[in-house]
Amino acid sequence: MPSPDQIQKELKQRVEAAYVAGQPLCIRGGGTKAFYGREVGPSQMLDVRSYSGIIAYEPTELVITARAGTTIDEIEETLAERGQMLAFEPPHFGEAATLGGTVACGLSGPRRPYVGPLRDFVLGIRCLAGTGKVLHFGGQVMKNVAGYDVSRLFAGALGTLGVLLEVTLKVQPMPKLEVTLQGKAALKEAIQSMNRWAGQPLPLSGSTCDGAYLTVRLSGNGSAVEQALRRLDLERVCESGAYWLAVREQRLAFFADEAPLWRLSVPPACNPLDVPGRWLLDWGGAQRWLTTNAPYETVRAAAREAGGHATLFRGGDRQGEVFDPLAPALARLHRRLKAAFDPRGILNPGRMYRDL
Amino acid sequence: MQAPVVDELRRILSAEAVIADEESLRAYECDGLSAYRALPGVVVLPDTVAQVQQILRLCYQHHIPVVARGAGTGLSGGALPVRGGLVLSLAKFTRVLNIDPVNRTVRVEPGVRNITLSEVGEEYGLFYAPDPSSQIACTIGGNVAENSGGVHCLKYGLTVHNILALKVVTIEGDLLTIGCGALDASGYDLLALLTGSEGMLGVIVEVTVKLIPKPQYAQVALAAFDQVEAAGRAVAAIIASGIIPAGLEMMDQAAVRAAEAFVHAGYPTGAKAILLCELDGTPDEVAEEMRDVQAVLLGSGAAHIQIAADEAERQRFWAGRKAAFPAVGRIARDYYCMDGTIPRRYLAEVLTRVSQLSSEYALPIVNVFHAGDGNLHPLILYDVNAPGELQKAEALGGKILEVCVAVGGTVTGEHGVGVEKLNQMCVQFNADELAQFHAIKTAFDSEGLLNPGKAVPTLRRCAEFGAMHVHEGMLAFPHLERF
Numbered sequence: 001m002p003s004p005d006q007i008q009k010e011l012k013q014r015v016e017a018a019y020v021a022g023q024p025l026c027i028r029g030g031g032t033k034a035f036y037g038r039e040v041g042p043s044q045m046l047d048v049r050s051y052s053g054i055i056a057y058e059p060t061e062l063v064i065t066a067r068a069g070t071t072i073d074e075i076e077e078t079l080a081e082r083g084q085m086l087a088f089e090p091p092h093f094g095e096a097a098t099l100g101g102t103v104a105c106g107l108s109g110p111r112r113p114y115v116g117p118l119r120d121f122v123l124g125i126r127c128l129a130g131t132g133k134v135l136h137f138g139g140q141v142m143k144n145v146a147g148y149d150v151s152r153l154f155a156g157a158l159g160t161l162g163v164l165l166e167v168t169l170k171v172q173p174m175p176k177l178e179v180t181l182q183g184k185a186a187l188k189e190a191i192q193s194m195n196r197w198a199g200q201p202l203p204l205s206g207s208t209c210d211g212a213y214l215t216v217r218l219s220g221n222g223s224a225v226e227q228a229l230r231r232l233d234l235e236r237v238c239e240s241g242a243y244w245l246a247v248r249e250q251r252l253a254f255f256a257d258e259a260p261l262w263r264l265s266v267p268p269a270c271n272p273l274d275v276p277g278r279w280l281l282d283w284g285g286a287q288r289w290l291t292t293n294a295p296y297e298t299v300r301a302a303a304r305e306a307g308g309h310a311t312l313f314r315g316g317d318r319q320g321e322v323f324d325p326l327a328p329a330l331a332r333l334h335r336r337l338k339a340a341f342d343p344r345g346i347l348n349p350g351r352m353y354r355d356l
Numbered sequence: 357m358q359a360p361v362v363d364e365l366r367r368i369l370s371a372e373a374v375i376a377d378e379e380s381l382r383a384y385e386c387d388g389l390s391a392y393r394a395l396p397g398v399v400v401l402p403d404t405v406a407q408v409q410q411i412l413r414l415c416y417q418h419h420i421p422v423v424a425r426g427a428g429t430g431l432s433g434g435a436l437p438v439r440g441g442l443v444l445s446l447a448k449f450t451r452v453l454n455i456d457p458v459n460r461t462v463r464v465e466p467g468v469r470n471i472t473l474s475e476v477g478e479e480y481g482l483f484y485a486p487d488p489s490s491q492i493a494c495t496i497g498g499n500v501a502e503n504s505g506g507v508h509c510l511k512y513g514l515t516v517h518n519i520l521a522l523k524v525v526t527i528e529g530d531l532l533t534i535g536c537g538a539l540d541a542s543g544y545d546l547l548a549l550l551t552g553s554e555g556m557l558g559v560i561v562e563v564t565v566k567l568i569p570k571p572q573y574a575q576v577a578l579a580a581f582d583q584v585e586a587a588g589r590a591v592a593a594i595i596a597s598g599i600i601p602a603g604l605e606m607m608d609q610a611a612v613r614a615a616e617a618f619v620h621a622g623y624p625t626g627a628k629a630i631l632l633c634e635l636d637g638t639p640d641e642v643a644e645e646m647r648d649v650q651a652v653l654l655g656s657g658a659a660h661i662q663i664a665a666d667e668a669e670r671q672r673f674w675a676g677r678k679a680a681f682p683a684v685g686r687i688a689r690d691y692y693c694m695d696g697t698i699p700r701r702y703l704a705e706v707l708t709r710v711s712q713l714s715s716e717y718a719l720p721i722v723n724v725f726h727a728g729d730g731n732l733h734p735l736i737l738y739d740v741n742a743p744g745e746l747q748k749a750e751a752l753g754g755k756i757l758e759v760c761v762a763v764g765g766t767v768t769g770e771h772g773v774g775v776e777k778l779n780q781m782c783v784q785f786n787a788d789e790l791a792q793f794h795a796i797k798t799a800f801d802s803e804g805l806l807n808p809g810k811a812v813p814t815l816r817r818c819a820e821f822g823a824m825h826v827h828e829g830m831l832a833f834p835h836l837e838r839f
Contacts, residue, residue, distance in 0.1 A: 060596035061699050083598060112539070119545055120517050133788045141697040142729045143514065143769035145503050145552045146777070146784055147812065148796050152516070152548035161544075173598035195458050199482065201569040201637070223640035265538040269458040286539045307537030324542040329530040333799065334543055340795035352543070 004067060007051045008134075008165060014046055015163060016132030018346050025346055027159040029069060030096025033105050037158050037351045039318045048100055051165060054078060056140075063123065063140050065168040068100025075099060079171055087115040087172040091248050100164040106156025109248035110206040110217070113198070113268070113283045119155035121170045127154065127162035130342025140168050159348040160356060161341040175219035178205070180240030181232055185214035187272045187279060194284040195269040202228045206244055207284045210254060217244060247282060254280045257291035260316035262299050264288040266308030273302045289313075300324060323352060331355075357397030357440065361418055365400055368410045373448075375399040384443050387428040387435035388490075392775055396423070396437035403448045405523070405531060405561045412559065413529035415442055421808050422527070424555045426467060426498030429490040431693065432774025434502060434554045434810060444559060446497050452476055453562070459537065461520060463564045466497025470504075473565055482567035485512035488770075489678060497560045503552030505770040507603040507677075510728040511636075512568070514770070516551040523562035524550060527801045532558065549796070554772055555807040557800040571636035574602060575646055576670045579658040580627035584608055584711075584723075587629035588703030590656035591727045594633065595700060597652050599645055603634040604728030608707075611680050611724040611735075618683035621676025622669070624660060631658075631727065632677055634670075680724040681735070688720075688737035692749045695777075696760030697769035700730045709759050710734055717752040719745070731769035732760070758783055778813040787815055 002010075018025050024043035028034070052069035059082040066075055072092050079085055089109025090102045103125075108117045124138030138144055138151035154161055185193065190209035197204060197216070203224045206217030216234060218225045229236065237243070246252045255261065257278060264273065268286035272279065277292025292299065296312065303310035309324035316322070326334060331353070338345065338356050350356070357376060365374045375381060376398045385393045397420075402408050415422050421441035428435050437443050449465035452472065456462070457480040462473055470491040473484035487506035488494055494504070500522065505514045512518070521535035535547045550557055581587040587606055594604065607615065608629050616623045623630060633649055635642045646663065653661055664670035676683075684691055698706050707723060714721040714736075725733040734756055738749040757767045757780045767773070767780035781790070793812040797804065 058699065058701060060592045060701055062595060063699070106545075116513065116517055117540065119548060120513065129792065133792075135789050135792055136785075137789065139766050140699055140764050141731075141766055141769070143505055143509065143697050143726075143731050144766040145770060145772050146766045146768050146781060147773070147789070147793050148557075149503070149516065149548050149552055150792070150796070153545055155545060155548075156540075157544055173600070176598075195460075199457065199460055199480065199569055201481075201571050220637075221641055221644055223644050224638050227638050227640060265540050267456075267459045267461075267537040268539075269456075283539065309536060309538065309542045311542065326543050327533070329526070330532055330534075330543065330546075333526075333532070333546075336799035337544060337796065340799045341792070 004051060004053060011046070011048065011051060011163065011165070012128055012132050012134060015128045015130070018044070019131050019344055022344050023346060024349050027104075027163055027348055029098030029101035030071065030094060032092065032094035032097040033101055035314055036105055038322050038354065040348055040351050043349070046163065048163065049098060055166065059084060061140065062171050063168060064171055065140065065166060066099050067166050068098060068164040070099045071095065072097045072099060072102050080174070083174050084171045085174050086121070086169065088112055088118045088121055089248055090118060091250070093249065099167055103155055103164055103167050104157065104159045110208065110244050110282055113286055114205050115172070119152045122151045122155050122167065123170055124168040125151045125154055125164060126166040127164050129162050130344060130347050134165070135162070138168065142170065158351045160338055160352050162347065175205070176221045177225045178217060178219045178240065179225055179229065180237045180243060181216045181218070181229070181234035182237045183214050183234040184212065185209060187211050187281065190214040190281065191269060191271065191285045197232065198268070198284050202231070204284070208247055209281045211279060215243065252280070254278065254289070254291070259291040259293050260312060261314040262290040262292065263311045263313040264290060264299070264303045264308060265311070266303060266306040270306045273306060275299055275302045296320070321354060326353070357442070358418070361414065361420065362398055364414055365398065365411065368407055368414070369400060369402055373401040373403065375401070384425065384437060384445070387425070387430045387433060389431055389433040389436070389774065389776060392433045392436050394437045394439040396443040397440040399443040399445055401445045401448050405525065408444070408525050408559060408561055409529040409531060411444060412525055412527055415805060416527050416529065416803065419803060419805065421805050422559075423807050424501070424559045426495035427469070427493050429494045430498060430502060430772060430774065432768070432772040432776040434772050434774040434807070436775055438808060446495070449497070449561065457482065460567045461537065461564055462567060463562065464496060466560045466563055467495050470494050470496060470499055473567070477567040481570050483570045484565055484567055485509070485518050486515050496563045496565065500551055500560055500563055501553065501555050502772045503770070505726070505729070505731070507605065507726065510604055510726070511600050511602045516548055518566050519547065519551065519563060520566055521564035522547060522550060522560055524558035524560055526558050527803065527805050535564070537564070552772070554774065554811040556797055556811055557806065559806070571602070573639045573642055574634055574636040574670065575642045576632055576634040576664045576673050577646065577649060577653070578623070578662045578664070578673050579631045579633065579653045580624040580660040581629045581631070581657060582627070582659050583657065584629045584707050585704035586657035587631055588707055590631060590653055590658060591703055592700045593652050593656045594649060595728065597648060599635070599648060601633050601649070601728060602636040603632065604726075605632045605677050606630070606723070606725055606727035607677065607680060608723040610720065610722040611684065614683040614687050614722065615676040615680045618686060619675050619679045621672050623676050627659065632673055677724070684722050684735050684737070689739040689741070690737070692736040692738065692753050694732065694734045694736070694753055694756050695768045695771040696757050696765055697729065697731045698760050698763050698765035702763040703727065703730065706732070706759055706763060710756055713752055713755050717748055719749055719752055726769070729769065730765070754780065773811045775810060778817055781813050790815065
């Protein structure tokens, strides 16, 4: 087995050679989120799975540092042994999911509106820029304003700015108690309830609605949860962990649809959008899943009209734009920023936008 | 400043919104770090976004350096003018544009003060979490530029965690919308990149912040320790126990005595160190966690624990902490404030090292800081009139920051690099990383006109040195709480 240092050196040499040759690279971890984003054109695969292992975990610091190829399963198991967790509940979409891929995709699960997204928990990164240089940004501490916040910029950048080598994440203690409640509610009514509760000091940690049922999760210490239970007019559900896992991993029957799956990110309280299809609301209404065969522009226009944006999450045309197109000045800035990290445009070209 | 440019500015703005006489310009020559001063060539006070765009286009065309300025309360010289350059004051941008209690957001202009955001949320039971100590004066635009923190960021996060969208004008005059009304936006996370970028990448002209529900109840415990090290260990033990306090602050004996003499907070002046631990939530929840915290504190060697009996006592306990900087200003001619952050487990070790360095350099150090975040604020006491003492204080400060970096920390947790910590940036980042920062800057500002010379040192500059000095307690804005 080559040592991590040797593997890092090989990865560095691969990127350096690709930089010299102008050879596009497709960065790959476990491949569990290969469906996400646009298809990368002709390219060589850069597999980072072998660069793996937890480097440092300090439960008293609430911080873990691991190599990008480490599986998220391994990280979550390690944290669970010490009663801690990744609070942003990243979707795995398969047991091969790696830390690097998870951070590059920047996705967060049901707890996100109440604790913050993945990017909030990224404290530091080590990466290979498109030149093959090894760069380190951020660190292991909670507060750090030295230099631009490159670490968080990499969250959700889909590997277009650099190859993640190591990531330091902030972790959280697991709540002492979690309960799930459910009640019948149509979308509009559920949106109102979810947002009314979100404006109150309640220990919410999840809220979804599929148009028939409103489901809410409460997390915290015993007395906070017990008190909240009494305030919400909903019924307590047993075996609640499986439901939230199914929401996070898209294993609910809703996601089995053949039609393209859209993710609409909108202000949480906005009314149900007028696009034909099937809806599942998560994040208290702020993240709305839609399966539809409606024209792309119809979906995008509805999301924009509501003050948000739409992503063609799964299925559909992966060669067209899957993310909401950027305004011209912003698109220009994206290209300059990409060039600042990856001057020859060799890292996952086109994965986010066609010309990026 | 060339007369034709000033004339052009007067055409863009009303005459009184262009300041070019030396006497009036003096008011803008420094920010909260008053040891550094530079007289700008012109100060402009636009009132509309369109004017900001026109001004920046003009500066771009004439290659004039621009420093954006909010309330000027920053502690690292981030708003220090470029000599002879243009200062763009956002002082007229004070409108609250939209309050959306259902979506729990407020959209404001950048000159709105931090405290206003919570005041606006008050009637809906909401508040804006980041609470820098200067919150009655500092503006949200400046908070975004510096990624400001405060006492409660341990639980509620920094500015970057509490904003949803920005409108930014680039040096070329383009108006960009970063983020949106939703929880995320398409493209790169420029919201994170812009936050804490110290005015180097664009001028913020609008901010949408997130409001969160106000906790029902808050309670604070004051724990006294016979050893500084034990207090440091208690901090790590509280976090390890699975509790995230709303605030967790530490003061050493010198800080306790100075604060007690100043505001009579009821602190135990015989203690070597005290911890203030605040919990919030429902009354039952707080009571449950407070029992756990007390057990941890006693287990870590606390000599005495006092729970605030009522809201008045809670306020009094905090008053001592918040007045610590001015209190130190009363006992020392000058002090120099550091802002390093370290992993919490090294608190005891670093504090011991700081104390050794203090002896080596024969300069007293007072420690008062955000212990829960590992964010240290050692105050080095010195006398600028004593020959060589200023240089000694600077050297000692540099050593302390190097200790912070050596244990895996950072040279600035919340005050920003500004002009103050350029030298220490060279300790924390290598040449390739600094070059990458410059490349990011160039992507936004190819001519290097926005706040030039701040935040990221040139490699040449790395040999030089800078520091924050408070002469005879004369911190700018002495009435503001500092912590």
